[in-house]
Amino acid sequence: MIWFFERQQRRLHYEVRRQADGEGYEIVISHPDGRLETERYADTEELLRRTAVLQITLIDEGWSAPSPGIRSTGRSSRQA
Numbered sequence: 001m002i003w004f005f006e007r008q009q010r011r012l013h014y015e016v017r018r019q020a021d022g023e024g025y026e027i028v029i030s031h032p033d034g035r036l037e038t039e040r041y042a043d044t045e046e047l048l049r050r051t052a053v054l055q056i057t058l059i060d061e062g063w064s065a066p067s068p069g070i071r072s073t074g075r076s077s078r079q080a
Contacts, residue, residue, distance in 0.1 A: 005065055012063060024041055026040050027051065
């Protein structure tokens with residue numbers, strides 16, 4: 001599953017997925033500067049706690065989730 005966040009025309013997203021070897025889970029955070037950060041978790045409870053803290057932290061830092069179906073391009077979406 002992937003979550004998207006925006007702040008001041010910058011975008012950040014993170015993905016929660018199974019590790020390639022199938023032994024646990026990963027959170028992969030894609031920062032606006034292109035840097036990737038990977039965190040690994042052995043069990044689902046620890047993973048769920050971390051995702052909750054991550055979402056709260058991002059919101060506290062001014063990040064917000066874009067509305068579903070709306071993509072900001074910097075252009076007006078109205079037709080002439």
